[in-house]
Amino acid sequence: xxxxxxxxxxxKIEIAPPPSTYLAERKHLRGGAADIEQMFAHYPEEAREDxxxxxxxxxxxCNGEHAMLYRIARAIGLKDRNGKxxxxxxxxxxxxxxxFSGGGDVSAFKRYVAALRAHARRMNEAGTIPxxxxxxxxxxxxxxxxxxxxxxxxxxxxxMGETGSQKTQCTGHYEVLNNHLETVRIEAxxxxxRARLVHKLGARYLEAASSSIGEKELAIERFLKxxxxxxxxxxAPQRPRxxxxxxxxxxLRPGIASDxxxxxxxxxxxxxxxxxxWIFTFVPTFYKTIGSxxxxxxxxxxxxxxxxxxxxxxxxxxxxxxLAFAREFRVADDAAAYPILKKWASTQWGIGVFVHKxxxxxxxxxxxxxHEIPASIMEVVDLExxxxxxxxxxxxxxx
Numbered sequence: 001x002x003x004x005x006x007x008x009x010x011x012k013i014e015i016a017p018p019p020s021t022y023l024a025e026r027k028h029l030r031g032g033a034a035d036i037e038q039m040f041a042h043y044p045e046e047a048r049e050d051x052x053x054x055x056x057x058x059x060x061x062c063n064g065e066h067a068m069l070y071r072i073a074r075a076i077g078l079k080d081r082n083g084k085x086x087x088x089x090x091x092x093x094x095x096x097x098x099x100f101s102g103g104g105d106v107s108a109f110k111r112y113v114a115a116l117r118a119h120a121r122r123m124n125e126a127g128t129i130p131x132x133x134x135x136x137x138x139x140x141x142x143x144x145x146x147x148x149x150x151x152x153x154x155x156x157x158x159x160m161g162e163t164g165s166q167k168t169q170c171t172g173h174y175e176v177l178n179n180h181l182e183t184v185r186i187e188a189x190x191x192x193x194r195a196r197l198v199h200k201l202g203a204r205y206l207e208a209a210s211s212s213i214g215e216k217e218l219a220i221e222r223f224l225k226x227x228x229x230x231x232x233x234x235x236a237p238q239r240p241r242x243x244x245x246x247x248x249x250x251x252l253r254p255g256i257a258s259d260x261x262x263x264x265x266x267x268x269x270x271x272x273x274x275x276x277x278w279i280f281t282f283v284p285t286f287y288k289t290i291g292s293x294x295x296x297x298x299x300x301x302x303x304x305x306x307x308x309x310x311x312x313x314x315x316x317x318x319x320x321x322x323l324a325f326a327r328e329f330r331v332a333d334d335a336a337a338y339p340i341l342k343k344w345a346s347t348q349w350g351i352g353v354f355v356h357k358x359x360x361x362x363x364x365x366x367x368x369x370x371h372e373i374p375a376s377i378m379e380v381v382d383l384e385x386x387x388x389x390x391x392x393x394x395x396x397x398x399x
Contacts, residue, residue: 033205034223039097047106050113054095066092078112131173132328134321136313140170143311148277150239156303159281161313164350167281171244185244192251194262224274242277249286258296315350329358336375340382
């Protein structure tokens with residue numbers, strides 16, 4: 001095999017010969033998130049974020065196998081400026097921190113990763129309804145970004161809304177757009193202990209299940225202290241990493257004094273030690289607890305910025321959002337359709353029943369081989385008795 005030149009051509013991707021351990025290492029990418037990040041410390045700044053994303057993609061979506069990444073790249077048609085496909089060794093080197101040490105084509109690499117990111121998003125949405133950017137989504141996106149700004153003095157935030165107000169859907173979409181573990185979203189564990197939260201976070205940050213709680217805590221802290229993303233608002237070189245805890249009301253333990261809630265104390269400690277951003281979502285009943293005169297919860301509210309800084313989402317959908325869903329589901333442009341859409345969007349169950357009924361209408365239309373959903377099919381669905389979906393207790397789905 002030929003070796004690289006001292007100055008790789010800008011029009012050609014040069015690949016250094018693999019080390020003697022290549023065959024042993026190439027199958028599985030190992031190590032936790034902090035270890036993976038360290039592999040790319042020497043990469044050019046403009047390529048580092050993409051390289052970290054790619055390494056996480058190999059680990060989480062390709063079972064750590066570089067050969068699978070190579071097959072995906074071929075399947076989506078990635079080629080260099082000369083029309084040649086990047087080799088298996090190229091993908092091994094760039095995702096293993098063994099490239100860019102003596103040059104390399106950064107712009108081509110960024111183009112490849114942009115295509116792979118788009119592929120990953122398509123795979124996330126395969127078989128599901130594509131995300132609709134509602135008014136609530138705009139509020140959630142702006143709110144979290146403001147807390148992640150390098151200039152923000154408040155790194156904790158809270159989002160409150162009834163079931164069906166899109167809390168889970170919007171924060172999940174934010175995680176997808178800010179992936180490679182810069183942002184992670186977890187459901188608050190039903191067993192409200194520090195150890196259970198550490199297990200959940202450790203798994204998201206790719207720590208081995210066999211690691212001790214202490215080892216996982218150190219790894220989590222180490223990764224949250226790091227940053228790779230340029231702040232788009234201030235052009236500051238870094239912005240903090242973000243953890244979103246959905247349905248944080250589950251962390252309450254009946255009969256346990258507030259100042260003895262170890263899981264909340266751990267979160268406060270971790271946030272202060274790392275400077276990371278933490279966003280909590282909860283239902284309005286939880287506010288009855290944190291809005292009390294208890295000194296512990298007054299401190300919790302101070303960390304958020306006070307009760308006025310809680311983002312409150314509405315269940316009801318404005319007309320603009322209703323019409324956006326109608327376009328996504330291909331509802332026919334029929335004057336008789338909108339009153340039914342408005343009725344579905346106004347139930348006490350929020351967006352859950354609305355989307356559920358649109359899905360049923362689309363299934364009926366598909367069964368009749370109709371490209372659009374006519375008002376007549378919506379009327380059939382509307383005659384059915386509306387029942388709450390089984391996600392009310394779990395806050396899952398489109399909450």
